Amino acid sequence: MRISLLGAPGSGKGSQAKLLCERYSLEWISTGALFREAISNGTALGRQVAPYLEKGVLVPYSLTMDLLRGRLSARHDDFLLDGFPRTTEQAKSFTDINSFDHVIFLRVHDEVIVSRLSSRYVCSCSIAYNLLTKKPKQDLTCDVCKRPLYRRDDDKPEVIRLRLAIYHQETEPLIKYYKDRGILLDVDGSLSINKVFSQITSFLDG
Ligand SMILES: [Zn+2]
Numbered sequence: 001m002r003i004s005l006l007g008a009p010g011s012g013k014g015s016q017a018k019l020l021c022e023r024y025s026l027e028w029i030s031t032g033a034l035f036r037e038a039i040s041n042g043t044a045l046g047r048q049v050a051p052y053l054e055k056g057v058l059v060p061y062s063l064t065m066d067l068l069r070g071r072l073s074a075r076h077d078d079f080l081l082d083g084f085p086r087t088t089e090q091a092k093s094f095t096d097i098n099s100f101d102h103v104i105f106l107r108v109h110d111e112v113i114v115s116r117l118s119s120r121y122v123c124s125c126s127i128a129y130n131l132l133t134k135k136p137k138q139d140l141t142c143d144v145c146k147r148p149l150y151r152r153d154d155d156k157p158e159v160i161r162l163r164l165a166i167y168h169q170e171t172e173p174l175i176k177y178y179k180d181r182g183i184l185l186d187v188d189g190s191l192s193i194n195k196v197f198s199q200i201t202s203f204l205d206g
Pocket residue numbers: 123124125126127142143144145146147
């Protein structure tokens with residue numbers, strides 16, 4: 001089974017990827033992990049990618065495709081690509097490398113994502129909390145070291161809304177591209193992890 005799993009930041013993609021890979025024995029491939037792997041192996045591609053990650057800017061699309069080509073050949077047939085492709089252009093290029101049987105899109109309303117992500121707080125000792133799912137015992141105070149918790153800039157509502165706007169702009173045409181090809185599974189990702197997972201599996205198994 002060859003799957004692409006798409007969803008905005010905060011859509012619960014990581015949880016579903018893990019469950020799907022376990023259930024169907026898929027190789028979990030994320031471009032982020034490929035970048036980090038290439039850098040830590042000190043490959044030529046890794047050296048090209050490193051400055052982009054350091055600056056926190058988007059890695060150019062040709063480098064991403066080169067890395068993927070190194071990892072996936074047309075022979076691979078049990079994998080889950082996490083968060084790739086990002087654009088229709090990437091989707092078209094991917095047809096030279098391999099193809100997907102299913103593209104799963106976790107659709108979550110923006111305000112649900114904003115509330116999920118803006119509930120994340122961290123401590124300077126690096127422990128992460130979530131006011132919805134993993135609350136500290138005392139208001140905004142670390143359970144372990146008792147220091148005050150803070151919200152990362154990335155998790156501030158106005159920053160999240162901006163990221164989501166960019167995501168939609170890139171992704172809507174991509175979703176349509178796969179829908180037109182009849183391989184899109186559009187899932188309501190605002191439900192619980194187990195409910196989302198059972199929607200996906202009943203489709204894949206059915
Ligand atoms: Zn702490």
